[in-house]
Every structure is written in C-alpha cells, then in structure tokens.
Amino acid sequence: MLYKGSCHCGKIAFEVEGDLTGAVRCNCSICSRKGALLWAVPHEALQVLAWGDDLGRYTFGNHVIAHRFCRTCGIHPFAEDVSEGSERSAYVNIHCIDGLDLAAVPVLDFDGRAA
Incomplete structure (x- = not known):
C-alpha cells in the first residue's frame, strides 16, 4: 500500500510503500522525547517528495541513524541508516x-536505551 505523509507545515513531504503491520516505540533518549512510533522499511521504499534546505539532520551516540526533522516546524517525520549498501532502512x-488510524497499528516496545 502507498502511504503519504509530511511534517506539520508540509515542507517535508514523503511517500512510503509497504505493508504497515506494526510500529516500534523506542525508549532511547531521542525517541522517547519525540514520542515517535516508527515503522521500519527498506530505504528505497521511502520517497522524499519535498525537502530542500528544510530537512535537518541530527545524529548522536554511535552516529548510525540520521534523525531527520523539518527546520521550520520541528517535526521529525523519519530517520534513516547512514550506512552505505542495499540493507539500509528508513x-x-x-x-x-x-489519515492513518493509529489505534489500529500494533506497537512493539523496543529497549533502545540498552542497545
């Protein structure tokens, strides 16, 4: 299925193709503060449609994930592996x-603090 989304102001827009069967709630220091529910997909399944200079990047710890955010509204629509290769994820x-019914998506808790 094709899903569409964006940050709050719409400057960062994306499409993602896949079967959304669940999401992860990570308790690492950044995810717990953002309150994000994350859906892992192959990197090529995510198509960023609008971004330009508005797409910020933040890494921390071992710097393997680039947390992306809108420089205008501050919303974090996605993150991505910074490694090269075909096994990258978004x-x-x-x-x-x-238009997603969040209550219908099963959520798995992940201990990112221990990872």
Whole structure:
C-alpha cells in the first residue's frame, strides 16, 4: 500500500510503500522525547517528495541513524541508516502519515536505551 505523509507545515513531504503491520516505540533518549512510533522499511521504499534546505539532520551516540526533522516546524517525520549498501532502512514516524488510524497499528516496545 502507498502511504503519504509530511511534517506539520508540509515542507517535508514523503511517500512510503509497504505493508504497515506494526510500529516500534523506542525508549532511547531521542525517541522517547519525540514520542515517535516508527515503522521500519527498506530505504528505497521511502520517497522524499519535498525537502530542500528544510530537512535537518541530527545524529548522536554511535552516529548510525540520521534523525531527520523539518527546520521550520520541528517535526521529525523519519530517520534513516547512514550506512552505505542495499540493507539500509528508513524509519517512518507513523504519526506523520496522513489519515492513518493509529489505534489500529500494533506497537512493539523496543529497549533502545540498552542497545
């Protein structure tokens, strides 16, 4: 299925193709503060449609994930692996997907603090 989404102001827009069967709630220091529910997809399944200079990047810890955010409204619509290769993943914040029934999506808790 094709899903569309964006940050709050719409300057960062995306489409993602896949079967949304669940999301992850991570308790690492950044995810717990953002309150994101993340859907892991192959990187090529995420198509960023609008971004330009508005797409910010933040990394921390071991710098393997680039947390992306809108420089205008501050919303974090997705994150992505910074490694090269075909096994890269993107992590879509399902709160940013248009018209999604969040209550219908099963959520798995992940201990990112221990990872």
